[in-house]
Amino acid sequence: MADAPPFHSPTTHGFVRVAAATPVVHTADPVANAEEHVALIRRAAAEGVELLVFPELSLSAYAIDDLVMQGALLDEVERQIALLAPLTAETGVAAVVGAPLRRDDRLYNCAVVLGNGRVLGVVPKTYLPNYREYYEKRWFSAGGDVSSHDGALTLGDEEVPFGTDLVFEAADRPGFVFAVEICEDYWAPLPPSTRQALAGARILLNLSASNIVIGKAEERALLCASQSARAMAAYVFAASGWGESTTDLAWDGQATIHELGACLASGERFALESHLTIADVDIERIGLDRLRNGTFADCARDELDGYVFERVLFEAGEARTGGPLRRPLDRFPFVPDDPARLDQDCYEAFNIQVQGLMRRMKATNGERLVIGVSGGLDSTQALLVACRAFDRLGLPRTGILGYTMPGFATSEGTKSNAWTLMRALGVTGEEIDIRPTAMTMLEGIGHPFAQGEPVHDITFENVQAGLRTDYLFRLANHHGAFVLGTGDLSELALGWATYGVGDHMSHYNVNGGVAKTLIRHLIRWVADREVVGAEAVPVLRGILDTEISPELVPATDGKIQSTEGTVGPYPLNDFFLFYITRYGLKPSKVAWLCHEAWRDASRGHWPAGTPEDERVEYDLATIKHWLRKFLVRFFQTAQFKRSALPNGPKVVTGGSLSPRGDWRAPSDSTARVWLDELEANVPDA
Ligand SMILES: Nc1ncnc2c1ncn2[C@@H]1O[C@H](COP(=O)(O)OP(=O)(O)OC[C@H]2O[C@@H]([n+]3cccc(C(=O)O)c3)[C@H](O)[C@@H]2O)[C@@H](O)[C@H]1O
Ligand SMILES: Nc1ncnc2c1ncn2[C@@H]1O[C@H](COP(=O)(O)OP(=O)(O)OP(=O)(O)O)[C@@H](O)[C@H]1O
Numbered sequence: 001m002a003d004a005p006p007f008h009s010p011t012t013h014g015f016v017r018v019a020a021a022t023p024v025v026h027t028a029d030p031v032a033n034a035e036e037h038v039a040l041i042r043r044a045a046a047e048g049v050e051l052l053v054f055p056e057l058s059l060s061a062y063a064i065d066d067l068v069m070q071g072a073l074l075d076e077v078e079r080q081i082a083l084l085a086p087l088t089a090e091t092g093v094a095a096v097v098g099a100p101l102r103r104d105d106r107l108y109n110c111a112v113v114l115g116n117g118r119v120l121g122v123v124p125k126t127y128l129p130n131y132r133e134y135y136e137k138r139w140f141s142a143g144g145d146v147s148s149h150d151g152a153l154t155l156g157d158e159e160v161p162f163g164t165d166l167v168f169e170a171a172d173r174p175g176f177v178f179a180v181e182i183c184e185d186y187w188a189p190l191p192p193s194t195r196q197a198l199a200g201a202r203i204l205l206n207l208s209a210s211n212i213v214i215g216k217a218e219e220r221a222l223l224c225a226s227q228s229a230r231a232m233a234a235y236v237f238a239a240s241g242w243g244e245s246t247t248d249l250a251w252d253g254q255a256t257i258h259e260l261g262a263c264l265a266s267g268e269r270f271a272l273e274s275h276l277t278i279a280d281v282d283i284e285r286i287g288l289d290r291l292r293n294g295t296f297a298d299c300a301r302d303e304l305d306g307y308v309f310e311r312v313l314f315e316a317g318e319a320r321t322g323g324p325l326r327r328p329l330d331r332f333p334f335v336p337d338d339p340a341r342l343d344q345d346c347y348e349a350f351n352i353q354v355q356g357l358m359r360r361m362k363a364t365n366g367e368r369l370v371i372g373v374s375g376g377l378d379s380t381q382a383l384l385v386a387c388r389a390f391d392r393l394g395l396p397r398t399g400i401l402g403y404t405m406p407g408f409a410t411s412e413g414t415k416s417n418a419w420t421l422m423r424a425l426g427v428t429g430e431e432i433d434i435r436p437t438a439m440t441m442l443e444g445i446g447h448p449f450a451q452g453e454p455v456h457d458i459t460f461e462n463v464q465a466g467l468r469t470d471y472l473f474r475l476a477n478h479h480g481a482f483v484l485g486t487g488d489l490s491e492l493a494l495g496w497a498t499y500g501v502g503d504h505m506s507h508y509n510v511n512g513g514v515a516k517t518l519i520r521h522l523i524r525w526v527a528d529r530e531v532v533g534a535e536a537v538p539v540l541r542g543i544l545d546t547e548i549s550p551e552l553v554p555a556t557d558g559k560i561q562s563t564e565g566t567v568g569p570y571p572l573n574d575f576f577l578f579y580i581t582r583y584g585l586k587p588s589k590v591a592w593l594c595h596e597a598w599r600d601a602s603r604g605h606w607p608a609g610t611p612e613d614e615r616v617e618y619d620l621a622t623i624k625h626w627l628r629k630f631l632v633r634f635f636q637t638a639q640f641k642r643s644a645l646p647n648g649p650k651v652v653t654g655g656s657l658s659p660r661g662d663w664r665a666p667s668d669s670t671a672r673v674w675l676d677e678l679e680a681n682v683p684d685a
């Protein structure tokens, strides 16, 4: 039996390591340029790169004007291609180089794809710029109508596939399919890479020689980002830099790698040394996203009518890339590290919540709502949303009826936070002690706690959670109000709520679309910006410092009931939730990514405002332990709660778990397939 693929390799988890090369250019000197190529291919191999793209006309240089028509130069370019090809077998790197090549009395501006020691194929440039500073039609023929079915290209003694209809596919690595276009091609309204993607290419390469003028780098990055988003692909862009002739123009050597709209890596511009820009692209995620988004396949059916792409097969070989992962990876998928992005996300999340509630208040002519205020994170966030909604609707905050309802395990700390918060926000505060009613119910059902026995089981917990909800619903009737729900997305993922007659139910829930890790930052954001006034800021900071607890079971030996002690740390659960619901990734990949993100607290960035004591790390065994529990909760035991949810807005792309807002699943399923995959593919140590 073959050995299991190495767990700690990006290749095992569906990544391909790609690079954009920025060689120092030697004007009209193919021999010197080939030397730069050799050095960069070797360096790429040492970095575990599997696919490397060079700039446009990288073997001749781009800005050589009429010299590109010289026989000596064209012959030398062909000789250097023949010398470079074997290096791709020796190193295992597939390399795409730029070259002017002749066929049938025409000269083409080409991308030459080298792999497995030979020329796999040659793709001519489709769109030749011939305006302002560009004169390409003076030298080159446009390749748009060149099809590999109309004949090969002769290079030395070899006949190689030649056309704009080529996509290159690794026979031994599902989804490792790439295609190439050349500079101006992606300035066209319909770049060739669009159809290449529809034909199955997941990695799109652009060999470019784009002179730099003010503002151009931003424009190129925009095109790369948008093409990677629209074509649902990775887009690798390599522009020529230092050494290109500055007779009339200048060259910055921009190199970027984008995937599904996001920038994974960008190289140094205006550098004087040859260098590589490297990133691991997730071809599996691209495949899953295309699968999920039916529009991609529908568009392929419409737009590929009449186009026949030729698949050129090559061998990618065994996994050579070791960890760590070479791409940005947020520890908190719902909470970006970048402060500007986090600010924007908080602004949007808070306003989505506020707008959702305002619409419902308007639609019901509501002027009052009731909410249970515990002094915990979720009810605090819902209360902040309510205050802002009331302010914007011009309603007095006294119409928000906050009830703090101490039970058998409510601590003085949270109760006093609840009161301070309600007072600081100027809402109507009331207190209802639920213990006498809870005792009556426990007695009525014959529960041993009513006889003085310290039995703190699920029934004991749910009697309290249920009574609070019962009170809130009847108070709503009594005051002509509706009940504002507080349960968050992470709790819904875990089924961490009391079903039906419990905190699971409300008339409208503003938090159901917000993950717990984001709720923390939202409260911080509201406090920092004094969105609901300055008075509540100190108590909001105090609430952020309180351990998360349902406070349904009394503390033992001074230790309060810890939610995260039972369900696992929310940062891990939110990580699992995001990758499983948003992309449908396998548990083993989620575990590996999570380990990459969390194994070393000193690596990478933390979202602004993360306290020092929350900057922790997790080993693989811990991650596997909690992921196992998550899978059971998420796939097996919690869905019935999600199948019956109150209304509330979808907030994050990671998904809403409402059966109407996004996630649909059976309430009687099993977690077996996910657990089996986890056990089979994640080592214990
Ligand atoms: N698939 C399915 N279809 C229909 N019914 C199903 C079912 N699976 C279980 N059930 C039934 O559902 C009941 C179990 O569900 P449920 O009554 O909700 O009870 P359960 O999930 O066992 O307990 C609620 C949990 O949430 C925690 N909680 C409660 C309140 C607030 C917070 C918080 O911190 O936010 C946490 C609490 O500590 C406790 O661990 C059982 O009667 C079971 O028979
Ligand atoms: N002592 C309490 N007084 C009033 N309402 C409560 C009390 N305890 C719980 N609730 C209500 O039940 C909901 C669920 O309780 P839970 O403890 O999960 O939430 P929380 O305390 O707001 O937030 P977190 O789960 O982040 O601690 C609360 O949001 C609140 O609306």
Ligand SMILES: NC(=O)CC[C@H](N)C(=O)O
Binding pocket: 056, 129, 134, 182, 183, 184, 185, 187, 208, 209, 210, 211
């Ligand atoms: N080499 C090219 O195709 C350059 C054209 C491209 N539109 C540019 O502005 O850089």
